[in-house]
Amino acid sequence: MSVLTAEPAAPPRPAPSRFAEWCLARWVSLGAPTVGRRVPGTMVVAVAALVVGIVAVIVTTSTGLNIAYADSQSHLTISRRLFDSKAPGFTQLGTVWLPVPSLILVPFVQNLWLWHTGLAAGLLGLVCLMGTACGVYRVAARIGLGRSGRIAGVLLIIANPSILYIYTTALTEPVLILCMMGCFAGLAHWVTSKRNLSAGEMMVFTGLPAAGATLSRYEGWVLVVGGTLVVLIASWRRKKEWRYAVKMSFAFAALPALAIAWWLAYNSAVYNNPLEFLNGQYSASNLQKATADAGLLAYTHNAGLTLWTYNWSVLETAGLLTVVLGIAGAVVVAWRWGLSNTALLVWVMGVAYGFSLLSLYLGQTHMNNDHSLPENWWNSRYALAVIPWLAVLAAAFVDSLSRVPTIGRGLLALVGLALVLQSAWWVTDPERSSVIAEADGYVQLKSASGATDAAAFLRDHYDGGQVLMDESAAGSALLPQIGIPLVDYYNRSTGELFDEAIASPATHAKWVFVSTADAPELSETGVADLVYDAVKKQPSFQTAYRVVFEEGDYRIYERIWS
Amino acid sequence: MSAFSRSALRVLAATGVSALLVAAPLAGAATATAATAIAATATAGARSATVQAVDVPGSLAAPAVDEIADDGVPVFVNVQVPVGLSPTTATATLTPLVPAAPGSTGVVLVTVRGEVRQSVDPTAPAAISIPLTGDDVVNGQVSIGYTYQPAAASTPDAAAVCLPPATASVSLSETAVSTEGQATAPTTLADFFSPALAAVSVTIPDAASNSVRQAGLAAVGALAHAYPAPVELSLTTVSDAAHAVAVDAAQGRVVTFAPADATAADAPVTTALSTDAAGVPVLTISGPEAALPAAGAALASDYLALAGASSTTGLSQTGTSSNGDTATLSPTFRDLGAGAQIALAAAGQPDAVVNVSQSAFGGPIGDASVHIVGMHSAVPDSIVATMNVYWNDYLIGSEVLGGTSAFDLTLPVASTRLTAANALKVSLSTQAATGDCVPASNRIPVELFVDNGASTVTGTRGQSLDAGFQRFPQALGQTLPVAFGTSLGDQAAVASAGDIVASLQRNSTVQLAVTVPSLEEFRGSTQSGLVVGATSDDSDALKAPLRLDAFTAIDSKAVTFGVGTTLPYAAFESFDTNGRDILLLGGWSPDDQSATDPLQVQAAHYTLTNPGAWFGLTGDVLVAQSSLTDPVALSSNAIVPQTAVTSDYNSYALWAVIVIIVLILAAAIGEATRRRRRKKLAAYVDAQLEAERDRTSNGQGPTQPPASGTTAD
Structure with missing residues (x-):
């Protein structure tokens, strides 16, 4: 008789918790292949970006660093004065900057506190950060990169202090980059899709964000040119039909072209000059004319110095690791995809880099950093639009590392360690980011010039009675910092009302805020304080007003009779 | 340190107060450093005068004193008197800077050898004139003390320890000591460089070789090392009188190099003393050109004091001076010139400064740490005593004294706090535990000593300063x-080089x-x-x-x-x-x-x-x-x-071209690889199809599909 004995059963594994299962599912989704329009893992990336972005917003808003840039305060002001002004209306958009960043900020600046603290821009920035991170992720996924590549690309965005800082401000870069990444993600879908997407889909998923980019910053205009070229080539390769290629190219370019046409028409209608933004009084070329005439745009027509200056800005905003991985990724993309449609998509993401170099070379842009000639901090943020491109290139390189047999995991661990070290290096001194160093410089400059105290004084002492102030004067872009409703101001944006108030301050404003800074180039470039220029010539002004604040370059007068 | 010259000259900074053990201030220190040193010595007990003076015949000028505060601390003006001269009168002008508070006007006492020679009202400009005799010359100098006694201090029961900070002050200018007699010309090389020197002119022949220029520069460097400002120095060619400093018989000297002709290459260097037509003593150094630089460098040698003859042979110094031996990365306070110890007392000198030049480390340093070792007297329970340590007026460490008497602190100094010349200040502050003022008759008896031989400043080789003048002289090593x-x-080249070398050397330890x-x-x-x-x-x-x-x-x-x-x-x-x-x-x-x-x-x-x-x-x-x-x-x-x-940057464009070429090559190689692979694959498939056709034509069935894996389709 034989006795059958069963082997002792292995102890049952504890069932994973639902949370663990949920986490595992999210992890798996980050490496899952794309399915039609769906790119698994996008929500995970969005939430991660949101969490990091909230921390950044809290840090910069609580310290006031988010409104350090004068341009940031100007953008907040433009958005609010569309509805809060003595002369509200669409023309308050002006011509200095393209309108989309100001327009989409409008819902956020309805609340005076959100506007005053700059938190309004931070909320918009959260949306932009999520969109940018998702854009990088989706492009990486569309071109066939695995989980490690996708995650690396995203981390290089959301762990970058330059990006995180700028996205908490009202500067135009976040909106531009969001629109560009939206366009690239759409293009990536079209290029890699086995299904022939329709012209309508092309128009909605690529043309619309491209149009947003064209009305955000002028880098967007070059995006349209580059994107159209890619669509033309890829369409031809797909069907070898010119008709199809032209149709798809038109579908891509129609909305951006329309947007550009609208901008020209707007300038023509409001300023009687369709190129007012290019050659008008407040155009960038006029504002930097004095600098150019003084020979301080040293990189103009000097290719070597242009590359030196801009690349240092890229390095000091993107970080060494991002640049190194990006360059390695460029070689990988060239080797792996050559000039295929996939590669063309990646290469066209570099349009911002090419545009910036060309702009510097032609002397159209003013940029300085601590390696330029002369050394200074100025407009380093122009390098930010390059970072998503570098992130995608880096993702391609990391993906290739993950495919290396045997040591692939080790190499990935090294990249991860390098990323941690770079982040720690930044955390110990955020001013290693050139855009943050520049912001800190502005904070110190405003403090030293008296601007910070002047704004605080007016905020604390204003008890109604209207303010006469030239907020367009150099160093006087302080309206959000002051925090008084814009309807209480007579300033340049109020047009004829401003002229009337300058002619007779005492009958219009109880408070007069002036900058006494005086330099020839301020007048030449139109940023001298018009109020100060006027009142110092009016003998009656001194009898009607008394100085209640004076520090550095700033002076505040209060009308003697209330 | 040279026993015959520098110790005598640097006493300008410390004469008269034995407790003051500060390092000799670097001559002509930077504004910030100089200010630090002056402020420190003001509270320490003596100050040196730093403004250059000009002598007139029969008179010895002394530097002006920018500020004498009403803190009861004497300020000494020292005037070196050349051998053979006897002082007769000292004159100066006292000018109020900050007036005293009404009702608390003090008095400025002018003392010589501890005797009050004149009392001056500090509230109005006053001319000072005191008689002097040959007996007032001690160690070759007349030392005139100026003490601004505040009104409160003259009250016996005043709470001296709780005196309000000094506010009133006066300045002193146009100090001169009239003399009589005839300066005695030096008869030996040791006498030649008298402590009373005011100007030395070094000359070399016109169109001199690099060796002779080196000799002249070495000489002016050595003299700058030995003689701080305001002793005037110049290096000129013989025919260049315009750039040479003015020298007189009493306080001036001329050093001239006379290279021997090429046939005397092995001859020794000789020195000879003489006087020129104006009676100015002249030291002529002769010898082969190659040997002259070492002779020039020897003019700062400690051993020069042993040259007891009018002519010598073999004058030479090679390498660096003895001070070079101290150029380590961890000099002690004594190496830095602070003497054997720092002695602070609550009732006397409450602080002292050690000058820390980066050149003392033999090169630039990127960061530093201070190690202070010492003792303090027992601190009664009724007293709170604190030692504070400052680096360039920034607090780097503080310790409440009590318990054990010995202290041993290591204090890091951030690189951003480093300058070319730094001031390390040790301060002792005391107060009654109750916070009450302590009467002068019951002063707090706390003393603190720093062992300068055991206390060190340790530097790490590196660079903390932006490129610019302040990287020198330490960048030279x-x-x-x-x-x-x-x-x-x-002429202009020699004179210019001489001035720059002298300036650099004066600021190098x-x-x-x-x-x-x-x-x-x-x-x-x-x-x-x-x-x-x-x-x-x-x-x-x-x-x-x-x-x-x-x-x-x-x-x-x-x-x-x-x-x-x-x-x-x-x-x-x-x-x-x-x-x-x-x-x-x-x-x-x-x-x-x-x-x-x-x-x-x-x-x-x-x-x-x-x-x-x-x-x-x-x-x-x-x-x-x-x-x-x-x-x-x-x-x-x-x-x-x-x-x-900007043209220097053109080459960077080349890098862009190289990057583009690398990308194109990568793309080309990748494409070639892919084509080869496709070709191989196509050939393999063709062969498979061919084989399939052969089998079919031979009446065999199709091949079985593989059991697993994938096939190209």
Whole structure:
């Protein structure tokens, strides 16, 4: 008789918790292949970006660093004065900057506190950060990169202090980059899709964000040119039909072209000059004319110095690791995809880099950093639009590392360690980011010039009675910092009302805020304080007003009779 | 330290208060450092006068004193009296600076050898005149003390420890000591360099070789090391009287080099004393050219005091001076010139300063830590005593004294706190535990001693300063190569080099070994050093921040509008290139290059004679123009980039081309690889199909599909 004995059963594994299962599912989704329009893992990336972005917003808003840039305060002001002004209306958009960043900020600046603290821009920035991170992720996924590549690309965005800082401000870069990444993600879908997407889909998923980019910053205009070229080539390769290629190219370019046409028409209608933004009084070329005439745009027509200056800005905003991985990724993309449609998509993401170099070379842009000639901090943020491109290139390189047999995991661990070290290096001194160093410089400059105290004084002492102030004067872009409703101001944006108030301050404003800074180039470039220029010539002004604040370059007068 | 000269001269800083154990202030220290040192010594018990004085015949001038505070601490003005002269009268002018509070006017006491010779009312300008005799000369000098006694201190029961900070002050100017008699000419080499010297002129032959120039520069460097300001120094060629300092028989000396002809290459160096037509003592150093630099360097030697004859042979010093031995990365306070100990007392001297020059470390340092070892007296329970340590007036450490008497602190100094010359201050403060004032009759008996032999400042080799003048002299280590360019004439080149070497040496705690390489050798070396008489090409080759060409300076106020120059100018620059720090003196003129000679001389002279001397130089460029009274200091960043500078960056465009080529190659190789793979695959499939067809045509069935895996389709 034989006795059958069963082997002792292995102890049952504890069932994973639902949370663990949920986490595992999210992890798996980050490496899952794309399915039609769906790119698994996008929500995970969005939430991660949101969490990091909230921390950044809290840090910069609580310290006031988010409104350090004068341009940031100007953008907040433009958005609010569309509805809060003595002369509200669409023309308050002006011509200095393209309108989309100001327009989409409008819902956020309805609340005076959100506007005053700059938190309004931070909320918009959260949306932009999520969109940018998702854009990088989706492009990486569309071109066939695995989980490690996708995650690396995203981390290089959301762990970058330059990006995180700028996205908490009202500067135009976040909106531009969001629109560009939206366009690239759409293009990536079209290029890699086995299904022939329709012209309508092309128009909605690529043309619309491209149009947003064209009305955000002028880098967007070059995006349209580059994107159209890619669509033309890829369409031809797909069907070898010119008709199809032209149709798809038109579908891509129609909305951006329309947007550009609208901008020209707007300038023509409001300023009687369709190129007012290019050659008008407040155009960038006029504002930097004095600098150019003084020979301080040293990189103009000097290719070597242009590359030196801009690349240092890229390095000091993107970080060494991002640049190194990006360059390695460029070689990988060239080797792996050559000039295929996939590669063309990646290469066209570099349009911002090419545009910036060309702009510097032609002397159209003013940029300085601590390696330029002369050394200074100025407009380093122009390098930010390059970072998503570098992130995608880096993702391609990391993906290739993950495919290396045997040591692939080790190499990935090294990249991860390098990323941690770079982040720690930044955390110990955020001013290693050139855009943050520049912001800190502005904070110190405003403090030293008296601007910070002047704004605080007016905020604390204003008890109604209207303010006469030239907020367009150099160093006087302080309206959000002051925090008084814009309807209480007579300033340049109020047009004829401003002229009337300058002619007779005492009958219009109880408070007069002036900058006494005086330099020839301020007048030449139109940023001298018009109020100060006027009142110092009016003998009656001194009898009607008394100085209640004076520090550095700033002076505040209060009308003697209330 | 030289026993015969420096100890005698540096007593200017510390005479009269034995407890004061500060290091000798670096001559002509930088404004900030000098201010620190002066402030520290003001509370310590004595101050030195730093403003240059000018003698008139029959009179010995003394430096002015900027401020004498009403703190009851004596300020001593020391006047060296040459042998053979006897003082008769001392005169000075006292001027109120900050008036005393009403009702609390004190008195300024003028003392000599502890005797009050005159009492002066400090509330109004007053002329001081006190009689002197030969007995007032002690150790070769007359020491006149000025003590501003505040009114409160004269009240016996005043709470001295709780006196309010001194507010009233006076200044002292036009101090002079009238003398009678005839100065005795030196009879030995040891006597030649008297402590009473006011000016030394070093001369070399016209059109001298590099060896003789090196000898002259070594001599002026040695003398600068031995004689702090205000002793005037110059190096000139024999025929250049214009740039030589004025010397007189009593307080002046001439050192001249007379190279022997080439046939006497093995002859020893000899020295001989004489007097010139004006009666000025002259030291003539003769010998082979190659041996003269070592003889020049020996003029700061400690052993010179042993030369007890009118003529000597074999005068020589090679390498660096004995002070060079202390150029370690961890000098003790004693090495730094602070004496054997620092003694602080609550009732007396409450603080002391140790000057810490980066040059004392034998090179630049990136960060430092201070290790202080010492003892303090027992602190009664009724007293709170605190020792504070400051680095350049920034608190780096503090300790409440009590418990054990010994203390041993290590205090790190952040790199951002480092300057070329630093002031380390140790301060003792005491107070009754109750917070009440303590009457003068019951002063707090706390004393604190720092063991200067065991206390150290440890530096880490590195660089914490931006490129510019303040990287010198420490960037030189212990050697100073001086190369001559061709933009300066012989006389101007020698005079300029002499001034710059003297200025650098006066701010280095180690004696610099001067060499004179050719410009080509210097360009090819990796050493930091000085170029005198640089041309535009030299400035290009060395990548100076201001190329010697037309330029436009940015007016800092106007931000972008500049002050341009197409007129002749001279520039003295300090910059780093390829990891070496370089000083460059040169000039540019649109037509006549010689027009820059006087400008270059002016710029060089300014480094020695401006109020802060070397440490008075700010930024990294000093520009002299005929339209300017004094040279102006600029930052090279405030100069509109010159074409020659921007052209240096052209090569970076090449890198962009290389990157593009690499990408194209990668794409081409990738494409070729893919094609080859496709071709192989196609051939494999074709072969499979061919085989399939063969099998089919031979009546065999199709091959079985593989059991697993994938196939190309």
